[in-house]
Amino acid sequence: MPPVDPLYWGLAAIPLLLLMVTLVVFRWKAHEAASVGMFAAILVAFGMYRMELSDIAVASAVGVWEAVAILYIIIPALIFYHIIDRARGFDALREQIKSFTSNELFLVLAAGWVFVSFMQSISGFGTPIVVVAPILLALGVKPVYAVAIPLIGHAWANTFGTLGVAWVTLEGIVTMQDVLLTAVSAGVLLWIANVIAGLTIAYIYGRRKAVTYAVPMVAIVSLVHGGGQLLGIYFWEPAFANFFAATLALLALAPISKLSLYASPADGIETRPAMKDDFTSLRSDSPSPAVADGGTPAGSSDTEPQTDGGVATGSSVDDDLMSLKLAALPFGVLAVLAFVTAVVEPIGDALATVELAVPFPGVETGFGVETGAIGAGDGLALINYPGMFLLVSALVAYLAYRYTGHYEKTRQLTEGEQEGFVAVLLRTAVPASIAVVGFLVMALVMDYSGQVTVLAQGLASVATTETYGFLSPIIGALGAFMTSSNTASNILFGALQLETSTALGTSESWILAGQTAGGAIGNAMSPANVILGTTAVGIVGREGDVLRKVIPWVAGVCAIVGAFIVVSIAVGFLGAI
Amino acid sequence: MDATKAYTAAFVLIAVALPLISYGSMNGAELLSSVGLGLIIVGGVIPLVVRYLDAPVTA
Numbered sequence: 001m002p003p004v005d006p007l008y009w010g011l012a013a014i015p016l017l018l019l020m021v022t023l024v025v026f027r028w029k030a031h032e033a034a035s036v037g038m039f040a041a042i043l044v045a046f047g048m049y050r051m052e053l054s055d056i057a058v059a060s061a062v063g064v065w066e067a068v069a070i071l072y073i074i075i076p077a078l079i080f081y082h083i084i085d086r087a088r089g090f091d092a093l094r095e096q097i098k099s100f101t102s103n104e105l106f107l108v109l110a111a112g113w114v115f116v117s118f119m120q121s122i123s124g125f126g127t128p129i130v131v132v133a134p135i136l137l138a139l140g141v142k143p144v145y146a147v148a149i150p151l152i153g154h155a156w157a158n159t160f161g162t163l164g165v166a167w168v169t170l171e172g173i174v175t176m177q178d179v180l181l182t183a184v185s186a187g188v189l190l191w192i193a194n195v196i197a198g199l200t201i202a203y204i205y206g207r208r209k210a211v212t213y214a215v216p217m218v219a220i221v222s223l224v225h226g227g228g229q230l231l232g233i234y235f236w237e238p239a240f241a242n243f244f245a246a247t248l249a250l251l252a253l254a255p256i257s258k259l260s261l262y263a264s265p266a267d268g269i270e271t272r273p274a275m276k277d278d279f280t281s282l283r284s285d286s287p288s289p290a291v292a293d294g295g296t297p298a299g300s301s302d303t304e305p306q307t308d309g310g311v312a313t314g315s316s317v318d319d320d321l322m323s324l325k326l327a328a329l330p331f332g333v334l335a336v337l338a339f340v341t342a343v344v345e346p347i348g349d350a351l352a353t354v355e356l357a358v359p360f361p362g363v364e365t366g367f368g369v370e371t372g373a374i375g376a377g378d379g380l381a382l383i384n385y386p387g388m389f390l391l392v393s394a395l396v397a398y399l400a401y402r403y404t405g406h407y408e409k410t411r412q413l414t415e416g417e418q419e420g421f422v423a424v425l426l427r428t429a430v431p432a433s434i435a436v437v438g439f440l441v442m443a444l445v446m447d448y449s450g451q452v453t454v455l456a457q458g459l460a461s462v463a464t465t466e467t468y469g470f471l472s473p474i475i476g477a478l479g480a481f482m483t484s485s486n487t488a489s490n491i492l493f494g495a496l497q498l499e500t501s502t503a504l505g506t507s508e509s510w511i512l513a514g515q516t517a518g519g520a521i522g523n524a525m526s527p528a529n530v531i532l533g534t535t536a537v538g539i540v541g542r543e544g545d546v547l548r549k550v551i552p553w554v555a556g557v558c559a560i561v562g563a564f565i566v567v568s569i570a571v572g573f574l575g576a577i
Numbered sequence: 578m579d580a581t582k583a584y585t586a587a588f589v590l591i592a593v594a595l596p597l598i599s600y601g602s603m604n605g606a607e608l609l610s611s612v613g614l615g616l617i618i619v620g621g622v623i624p625l626v627v628r629y630l631d632a633p634v635t636a
Contacts, residue, residue, distance in 0.1 A: 032627075034624075035621040039618075042618075053614060054607055054610050054611075057617075058598060058610070060614060061594060061595055061598035061602075061617075064591055065595060065599075358599045359599060359603055360598075361602050430584045430585050430588050433588055434587055434591070434624055437588075438624075
């Protein structure tokens with residue numbers, strides 16, 4: 001192992017610091033900042049972490065291979081978006097949703113917190129962000145907030161969502177003294193994150209007055225989300241706990257919308273910084289909020305009309321819009337595909353047999369950091385994968401909208417001035433793809449060279465028995481930021497957290513709970529998820545602006561959750577094994 | 578400079594590197610791995626070059 005001292009810790013921090021400074025402070029575009037981070041990681045690995053160039057080549061290529069899995073979602077998600085948008089499906093969704101309630105705070109919370117959590121419960125890998133961000137945009141939310149809100153809203157659902165893959169992974173890689181107690185502890189921590197997410201989204205929407213206004217809805221939904229998840233963990237099965245809770249909350253939206261508080265527009269909320277326009281006047285004759293040019297200057301106003309790829313922008317004929325059922329069709333198909341393949345094991349297993357694998361040898365650095373080989377068993381499922389579900393849903397939508405003549409209506413409205421489908425895809429997908437590759441090459445080189453482990457062990461080494469609880473979610477969040485995955489964070493740091501808690505003699509269950517909760521919360525600022533969102537709403541290059549909104553939230557929630565762990569251990573809450 | 582073309586070129590270079598490094602590292606062909614790493618580095622440099630070339634010229 002490389003020495004865990006201030007020099008090596010500082011060196012390992014350089015790539016992350018450069019990434020954050022260029023991205024957040026200097027507001028460079030993600031693909032530019034990612035290159036800086038990538039080169040810094042390679043230089044540190046080669047210069048100080050005793051990694052041969054041939055091993056750096058392997059680590060870099062594994063990073064490219066990991067990026068393929070994310071690009072297999074980004075590109076289908078873009079196709080999915082444009083197929084719907086070019087038939088004015090998002091305009092239709094907005095208009096039809098308004099017929100249920102014209103309370104935009106309710107709708108922002110419903111989409112950016114409740115629906116995105118439901119999507120996360122059945123399909124992770126960033127799919128909830130690419131689905132919900134355009135919906136929020138269509139509802140009149142500014143592009144940067146349309147990405148930040150679902151990032152915050154879905155975070156709590158990461159550990160037990162996607163049928164509990166992150167939790168099951170953690171359970172598999174460490175031997176827990178009490179599995180149920182650890183799961184319940186994680187459920188409690190994620191409940192905290194859930195409540196804060198609801199309140200934060202309300203605050204983003206309309207500051208303090210909106211928070212006050214949203215309290216009843218937040219209380220009800222978080223009770224269903226957090227309480228339902230805990231009940232599911234305790235009485236049923238952790239893998240289904242989030243799905244159970246998120247589905248109940250989705251169903252609860254109908255009765256909540258009937259409450260007098262939310263059945264009509266919110267009164268007295270004058271400041272609405274997240275919204276583009278007056279919701280009540282947002283009609284189909286307003287500029288389409290569809291995908292922008294991808295080159296929007298970082299400093300440009302969010303209130304500027306977003307120019308899309310030529311999608312309908314000038315109709316005042318609402319009769320041309322499709323019905324709600326037709327507009328919701330692709331989302332329904334997506335949900336059904338994700339659910340069936342996850343729950344009906346024979347179908348999921350059969351589809352998962354079609355894989356693409358790229359083998360790589362194991363690597364060992366001069367410091368003895370070993371990383372195993374990647375073989376045929378580590379392939380990418382080509383069919384049983386969110387990217388394929390998005391493509392199938394897009395195909396169904398395309399056929400339905402074409403059959404019902406909605407593309408033709410849009411063509412007449414735009415008078416043939418739409419930008420080509422492939423041109424729009426290339427313009428938005430390629431920079432995003434380079435950014436994702438850059439981030440993952442940086443992350444994998446840091447991982448293979450031992451920089452990530454040094455960072456985590458350095459944090460753990462300064463902790464005491466009393467304070468380590470505060471650091472455990474921060475380490476989990478670091479892992480999620482590096483890998484863009486709660487699951488991968490648990491793989492990366494689960495064993496380290498367990499070993500440290502044992503060495504310090506502190507509560508194993510709370511520390512592991514802190515790890516996975518931190519991984520879930522940190523997912524909100526993972527670069528891949530941010531890029532998925534900015535790509536979906538057409539603001540590629542403004543990832544730094546999104547991170548400026550999200551990073552304080554992640555830091556704040558990690559601190560609150562960490563403090564809760566410290567207090568829980570101190571008072572022996574939940575046994576504190 | 579056409580940024581989209583430059584980014585597309587960068588993406589293609591990086592994509593080509595993947596099979597080169599996989600094959601090279603699995604079969605002891607270090608030259609292929611080295612070429613692959615070189616392609617990734619060139620692909621990574623392109624966004625920075627585009628940024629530099631696109632930067633407004635100040636008097």
